[in-house]
Amino acid sequence: MTEVPDTAVPDTEVPDAEVPDTAAQAAALLAQLSPAEKIAFLHQHQPAVERLGLAAFHTGCEALHGVAWIGRATVFPQAVGLGATWDRDLVRRVGEAVSTEVRAFRQDTENAFRASDVADKHPMVSLNVWAPVVNLLRDPRWGRNEEGYSEDPHATAELATAYCRGLRGDHPAIWRTTPVLKHFLAYNVETDRDVIDITVPPRVLHEYELPAFRGPIEAGVAAGVMPGYNLTNGVPNHVHPLINDALRAWNPELVVCSDAQAPSNLVDREKHFATHVESHAAALKAGVDSYTDNGPDARLTIERFTEALAQGLITEADIDASVGRLLAMRAATGEFDIAADPYAGIRAEVISSPAHNALALEAARAAVVLLKNENEALPLVVPEPEAAPAHPGPAVAVIGHLGNRVLTDWYSGELPYAVSIADGLRTAFGDRAVTAVDGADVVSLRAGETVFGPFCHQDWGTSVQCPVPVRTLQAVENGKYLTLTGEGDTEVLADAATPDGWVVKELWEFHPAVDGQTIVRSNASGRYLRVGDDGRLVADAETAEEATAFVVETLTSGIRQAVAAATSARRAIVVLGNDPHINGRETIDRDGLALPADQEALLRAVVEANPDTTLVVVSSYPYAIGWAARHVPAIVWTAHGGQELGNAVVDVLTGAHNPAGRLPQTWYASDADLPAPEDYDVIGSGWTYQYSQREHLYAFGHGLSYTTFEYGDLVLKVSEDQLGSLTIFAETQITNSGTTAGQEVVQLYSHALEASVPTPLRRLQGFERIELAPGESRTVVFEVPAERLAHWSEDVGALRVESGEYEFGVGRSSADLPSSASVKLTIA
Known part of the structure; x- marks a missing residue:
């Protein structure tokens, strides 16, 4: 095991006499706030109160596997990868590193945001972190599978407790950050997630669902919980009685932060209440303290609670209870007594520090799972050229779009650096010993005499929302992806560095048209491509009839390129998997467990050309890779591993690191007989390893x-x-x-x-x-x-x-x- 130095943080040992009474600090402030000021504190963005010396504050900083959304930071493996480590101490140390970097962003803004692509924004960073996700990985088709630790409640509770312990720190009174567990309750479906009603039988609720939350809460290392968007047993989670009956029974001071726009959804989408005044009053009574609603604009939240108080739907005591919990959470970070804060000295040098980078490598190595190793195909031993005269070509061919890239996900930070699998192999064997090919077709789009491209044409498969395979088109000329831009997202340019964003504008659906032609639809906007009057591509056609029909011409066959590379090399490494922004992410469930058809075809062609092939699956979730399990001698899986992905995988492939990752969820042989995604009855339907008698891969x-x-x-x-x-x-x-x-x-x-x-x-x-x-x-x-x-x-x-x-x-x-x-x- 690699020894990694502890994160350099100030000494947290404080004499008992100097331990601050944070509860008393919060109570004293609450007593001085006016009713209007207290109501304003119920919104996520709390205003400053200058007369009391209170700064502006907001709940929420994403910290799932590194500091996200606010700049360059150490990127650790996805949460499902951390789950694959089965290592409490390692996960705790990752949490410690992440919370230390949150502190650095909060406390050393000028230096923390230098060299970041958001340097000009200088956002206010909250010490209230929204992590970890403890939703159980019941259904491998769930779009947010990458965010959870395990399908097992005990493993999830143990690892979540470890991560929270790292986020919290060891000081008896001051928390380095205050973790919020996500998403209570039975949240495991993205399709119609804000209106779907999940039926959870009592045994499943108490034996399977609740223990994952109970573990870290009873351990005293979780400061809060976020309800999920869905309804459970007919009740929206944001007004569910279990907030008080279960969560607050385990910890009365637990802060409950709403999910984004969920308070308004109680009326607008779920139609559970007639008015927002009623719904907000009900949520407050149910135990929701902080309202993430309407972005940073608190006006509507304030108006609704003011009217609810006037109508007698809530009392000032109800408001005091919530605001008191919020102030206590703020006090726990040392905000109201900086002199007693042992973490106040943390500065930007900890961000992507040598210690954190080494920890990222350790975590990425620990997350790698060796699924199959027939006839000791691994570790990878590449003979010297003179020992293999029949193979004058490179020692290793790395084949597949993911072999040359390191991908992030929606909750990743900005990578400080990235080591791909091809990079790692070049380091191990030398540049001349390794060749890398994408294995994707290079195509052009032709409309009459006008030709667009060439583009590297990558198939990412289908989802519940889109049964037609979605594809990316990466311009060969500049390496940028074809994307929507301009007013109304109607201009089309090869201008995106990667597929990214809440709405991924780099995805294209290819629909068959007459005479073997193709019409192309934007997956983001729903509009079709056409050639504008100026000869440029635009995406403004509302119907297929208005679209331009293109002839898709294959300029280079990806499979032919891959087969040539595999044939000339002594060993082939095929790297397949997903892009975490596409067909399986927040708001998008997968429609099945199969690899995208083009990836499956690529693998089979390479194995036929060179049986000495290793498959590396880099993915946020399991695949049904039955053919590979029967025909490929060695198979490795890892979640997207962050900045050190390539070094970690190559250390395992070469035997520099002996793999010890273990699967955090079942890999089913097929999705043909899986229950419906909304079927949460793991007992009656035989879900998860606990009850399943299906064929497991x-x-x-x-x-x-x-x-x-x-x-x-x-x-x-x-x-x-x-x-x-x-x-x-x-x-x-x-x-x-x-x-x-x-x-x-x-x-x-x-x-x-x-x-x-x-x-x-x-x-x-x-x-x-x-x-x-x-x-x-x-x-x-x-x-x-x-x-x-x-x-x-x-x-x-x-x-x-x-x-x-x-x-x-x-x-x-x-x-x-x-x-x-x-x-x-x-x-x-």
Whole structure:
């Protein structure tokens, strides 16, 4: 394991006598605010109150896997990649680094924004960070799959707690940043997300959904929660009784921040209330404290609450409760007593510092999962040219659009630098030993005598919202993407560095027309391309009949180019996957698990040309890659890994790093028999590894190593404390039986053998990532409180542990448990 120095932050040890009373600070300020001032504080953008020395403040700074949206910052692997590490300590250290950089942006504006593309904006940076996402990865088709940690509630709670602990810091009173968990409740569908009503049975609610939130809240490391856009069991989440009945039962001071425009959606989209005055009053009563509504304009929010107070729908005490929680959160960051703030000295030199860059590499390495390694195809050993005279060409051909690029996602910061997989291989083997080709067709669009292009033509597949494959057109001449621009987004220019933005204007749908021609539609605006009177492309045609029909001419065959590269090289590395801005992201669910057709065809052609091929999948979610699993000797998966993606993947490919990432969710063999995306009944419909008996390509927790690990017997002991609570201790010995040092993720699962209701086939109860030298053994002991074996009893309205026999299994994944033992529990 790479040793990474701790982030350089000021000493947080403060004598007890000097620990500030932040609750008293908040209460004193609340008592001095007028009713109008307090109402103004309910909006996300709180105004300054000069007479009290209160600065302007707003909730919300995105910090999912690095500081996002405000400039150059260290970019760590996507959250699903951090989930693949199964490493609490590593995730905690990532959270520490991210929160330290948030502090730097907040406290050293001039230097923090230098060399940033938003340097002229100097936004106000909030120490209230909206992260992590603890929504469970129940459905791999979910557009925001990249944002969660795991499909398992225990793993999600553990990793979210670790990340929040890093974001919070260790000081007894002052928080480095104040994390807000997203998105409560049962939020797992993007299509019509602001009106969809998700039915969650009581057992699923209490056994599957709530534990992911409960873990970090009860650990005292989450400052707040954000409700999701959807309705749950007929009630919009922003007025759901579980905000107070569950969240506030775990922590009465928890701040609840609305999602963007969700308060107005209660009337405008969901039609759940007749007026905004009623809806805002109901949300306040339900426990929402901060209203992210109408952008920075607080006017409507203030008017609605003022009228609600006048009508008696709310009381000043209701307002005080919310504003008091908001002021307490602000006080917890040291805002009201800078002299006592141990983090006040953090400055811009921590942003993308050597320590943080090294941590980014460590995290990216730890997230890489070796899915298949037939006949020891990896590590990659490239013979010297004289040892392979039949292959005079390069040692390695890197094939695929993602082999030469490092992509960000919607919640990424600005990359300080980027190392692609091709870059990493060139470093490992030398420039002349590596060739890289996109494998995409180069095409032109011809309308009569007018020709546009050439463009590199990339297929990104389909989504629920768009059943026609969407494509990008990257101009060969300048490397820029064809995009919408100008007034009304009707001008079309090759002017975008990457596909990006809330509305991705670089996506084009190719629809067949008469005589083999094609009409091209903007996926963003819905309008069609035509050739304007001046001979330039415009996207202003409202109908297909008004569009120009183009002849799409293939100038260079991507597959032919790829096959030539693979044939001449000794080894081929095919890099496939997704662009996180396209067909699977916030607001856009995937319509299936298959690779885009062009990517699948590319892979098959390369493998036929050179069977010595390794597939690297770089993606935000699982794919159903059945053909590859049968025909490709080695397969590696990683989430988009940030700035160090290429170094991390190549370290695994070459054996410089022994892979130990494990899948945080099931890879299904097909989506043909998956339940509907809105079906949240994981028990009745057999969702997730806990209940699924479908065909799985790769199991939850799966991942291979370059060494082997042997498991000793599993020994179970039961302990009872003075209050009668039972704890199961599960102990086993792990031995590295191979010749290479490596890390194993030891996983413990339970199964109730005599349950009165259907219970999980396997239920994760513990995990530890350990490192062992060749021949080294280590004893791992898991403590499992018996309450974690409980199921929800509708008869008693509570979680209940039944007497009976419970089987525990320990091993490498949910489907590979070489050691097991049973224990009989008698519950009084």
